[in-house]
Amino acid sequence: VTSSLGLPALSRVAICGGTHGNELSGVYLLRELQKSRQEEAPDSVALVTVMSNPRAVQQCRRYTETDLNRCFTDATLSSPISDRTPYEIVRAQELNALLGPKGSADAVDLVCDLHNTTANMGTCTPTSRGRNHSIQPSMSPVLLHLCPLDAMEIGPQPHGVIRADIMGIMAEGVRLMLDWVCRFNSGEQFKGDKMEVYTLVRNVDYPRDPATHSIIAAIHPQLQDRDFCLLHHGDPLFLHFSGKTECYPWAEPLYPFFVNEGAYYEKGIALSLAHKNTVGIPPICVQRD
């Protein structure tokens, strides 16, 4: 008999959409949740729904002045506000007051932040534990306890476009997450399990013109849409506009993800490369007071 690990109840859950204003599955799913909140929320969960960046949503842009999703560092959350502070920093501090303060006893127990990607990544849960950035290709509710601030990342979907299939998958993901939280809070015991976790090794930028910094190659057609398919030395990585193929130069095979994400051109990321690990999840149950 294995004894379960007791963990605190997830009493207060926040669902956030529109952290990036042109990732439309989350924007419209959130509006639907706000209409039907009364029926949807399970009894044992206090649900908060938040449109994270309403100004960017209104303009259908990722952000208006700076990327909101990079504003939740302790330094930015405690920086003084002036007339010239970017909107997103002001908004991050508002969200921290509403849902946090981050790390405090007053904070909600779980944040589910809804995102889309142009990459063919399916449904993923990017998480950040200290400096260790990881991604799981299907959401494991058990993971929620390890990383209380999580994103749900679903693609491929062009930014500024809503696809019914992608929005349907996100709606089902949110339903499963809330259902799991409700069952957990009600005392159900969950068996141990294993889970695939991809841990970031490095980001790879597009080949660029040294003088203009303009990109001079696209993701190779043989790599496009093949996120999480292992890359080996010599596999095609980029197709230069000149016609030349540039290959994977490393000896160690790694897994690509965020392949050709539209919002990452400006961040200098053409794809990310990861190790795959299998992580054991212990049996868990809610910790009774």
Add this chain to the structure above:
Amino acid sequence: VTSSLGLPALSRVAICGGTHGNELSGVYLLRELQKSRQEEAPDSVALVTVMSNPRAVQQCRRYTETDLNRCFTDATLSSPISDRTPYEIVRAQELNALLGPKGSADAVDLVCDLHNTTANMGTCTPTSRGRNHSIQPSMSPVLLHLCPLDAMEIGPQPHGVIRADIMGIMAEGVRLMLDWVCRFNSGEQFKGDKMEVYTLVRNVDYPRDPATHSIIAAIHPQLQDRDFCLLHHGDPLFLHFSGKTECYPWAEPLYPFFVNEGAYYEKGIALSLAHKNTVGIPPICVQRD
């Protein structure tokens, strides 16, 4: 023996990219053409390459203040400029001075304007003859003579993303167009042919909340990615976020195109509907002086 229709030589050709700054195939193909122009341009053609909206390209947005592609009306091209004139209107007048003036003897003989769409439309040539908006699902060079200001529209590609496959198709389209123009100018006789032309009947908006104007439905999964597939009465059109399916309400079957084009949400167009016609193209050759 059928005698050929004699048409003037296409001596001066302009290729434009970045009319919409986030439609990246044209942006990067244009930069490549500008690097290699000397080798590429056939002898019998004077080729001009233009980045239409450099400010929007730099920001990777469709436009900065107003849609440049709607600024080429006679009224806008002759409107007075002040400090408050939107950048794109100023730029349209610059482009008209560079490539036109529109309709004058000084104008270039052919403009090929490179566009992308998020819709699954393949390679199309949208044209406008008076008030009759048409689209051809594959580019017919003979059409160039009927509509000297043409676009080449290729999808699906997310805005702000470059896909090597889509850029490759566009590069091949430009190469074929220039090759055809060169052969035509050199005196080659072209046989008559037939061509499919789709003529706009109406645009259809997304279902919207009457109070907020927010969309309340997405393109139905059975219609998504099926541009140019005939729609009949009762076929699924929209999937409401509430779960309800809304069907094609008209008795007359029509062909959908620009299905779920990201830039058209703001224009109130979820899809366009067209008649299909077959147009006869006469045999043509260059008109000798």
